[in-house]
Amino acid sequence: MVKTIYWQDDVVMMLDQSRLPLEVVYTECGDYRKVAEGIQKLWIRGAPAIGIAVAMGVALGAQEIKAQSFDEFMDGLQPIFETINATRPTAVNIHWAIQRIGKFVSDHKDETVDMLKKMLIEESQRILEEDVAVNRMIGEYGAQFIRDGDTILTHCNAGSLATGGFGTATAAMYVAKEQGKRIQVFADETRPVNQGARLTSWELMQAGIPVTLITDSSAGAVMKRGMIDLAIVGTDRTTRNGDVANKIGTYTVAVLCREHGIPFYVAAPLSSIDFTMDSGDNIPIEERHPDEVCTIWGHRVAPDGVNVLNLAFDVTPSRYVTAFFTEKGAFRPRDIRKLSREDVSLDAIRLKSE
């Protein structure tokens, strides 16, 4: 599987996903500003992959800090956090990674500045390695809900390109394939940035999973024809009540699934769950540049000056979600809030496939 991001000789190598599938090119990020630019310009995208990029970006930025004391070092980290935090508002993994790193540094107050710089590189590697393990667990739990012969609809790319390992939504597909289940996937093209067309179909073809690309507006028609058994998507931020922010168009897919009696699953690593937020109504939704809608690969397809609303994400209310696949198991939306509590037995609330 192609690597999304890696650390090499004091630089961060980032697969430039904006150029896929035409070119497989890595961009060298020598400082944290370049990492932030890569997140903003979608060279790297997908909530977990962004979280990893944040950790590596902060580690890069830390190397530049000239500090004599722990407090000066902490002060030096703040502008790095602020720059990275300002890149994209919806994916909670950005805040998750910054908070984790902030706590990690605070927990190591007694170390020298040089040691802290080294430890931040190691911590970014740990975040990457943990994501790989989390992907596998999500896949193991999710695959239980996929039967031999199933056709799965997915939206956007919640695949290996969106993570450090083999994806979240796609993890369930890859594990099902490993288990010998014959599956096929329908990938929504996912306008306007076409993550489904450019990334998901490319990734699944490389993995040997039969994939059919459809326009976003075809989803209802293929469901009505009885061609879809289940849908699995990822999430950028899921709130305590089980509401799901994900790529624009996910809500439409969820409502269509309900209409056609098709299970709608969300693959959600705990790093994508915002346990501080009660409802999806409060999730900040990123609005991106009109050019994404008015042009296709550099070619203009809309009149100059037309008004555009380019929402990058939507929020699917929890009532449309059949279950979440997490690294701790599959859970009903109503149980999501319990995953942050230590006094709850997960065995008692874990969902089993029929």
Ligand code: MRU
């Ligand atoms: O704008 P993007 O490409 O970053 O949007 C990505 C998605 O919506 C994914 O489904 C989500 O981040 C989950 S990735 C495992």
